[in-house]
Amino acid sequence: MKILVPVKRVVDYNVKIRVKPDGTGVELANVKMSMNPFDEIAVEEALRLKEAGKAEEVVVVSIGPAKAEETLRTGLAMGADRAILVETDDTVEPLAVAKILKGVAEAEAPGLVIMGKQAIDDDSNQTGQMLAALLKCGQATFASKVELAEGSAKVTREVDGGLQTIDVKLPAIVTTDLRLNEPRYASLPNIMKAKKKPLDKKTPSDFGVDTAQRLKVLKTEEPGGRKAGIKVKTVAELVEKLKTEAGVL
């Protein structure tokens, strides 16, 4: 079985985000970019399934600028076999990403697609669900455990206040939650080897997808700063302030 893993190039999670002075978006010039953390978890899970003999090939795919090749090379250095870059300089919204991934999935016929539950730049949490709908296949979102059986997958999902275990028929889409695994670091020899692994280049038009945007960002703002605190002398004063000023009692 083949596993397809979509990986997105996003601003590194350690970077302090700065909003552009004109509010049209966030500053991306000279900012460290990395693989979306949930996608690293997806690559790791695919590799573990391959190592357990449940899959033969792991293919990583990214839709983005030429520099997304670095993100794909990271996936290859972790252990993926092959990469596909669907190159575009436009910002591609989740629906168009899902349509492109549908094209890739139809060409590659994976038994399983494992992807992040959410990209940390747009926080959309949409692509996996839309891809499942477009492919008319099952989906198991927010996975914290994945077990493959013959023709199906048993997936434990993190839901409000607990865990839910479902059985989904393959091919299916699984989206990863934080606790699914801890991704490995790529070793230096594997980083060197990754440079020689195959990377195919495509464009959205190869899949007949129009990436024109449907949404317009009206405004981007920094979170409001925290107000300075105050000291109170007595518990009674604290309770009074919580009642009358904070309005929490």
Ligand code: AMP
């Ligand atoms: P989102 O719906 O944007 O929050 O993204 C959810 C998941 O879809 C991500 O974790 C990725 O696995 C995948 N994804 C989103 N955008 C892209 C992209 N441009 N290239 C590859 N995968 C993507």
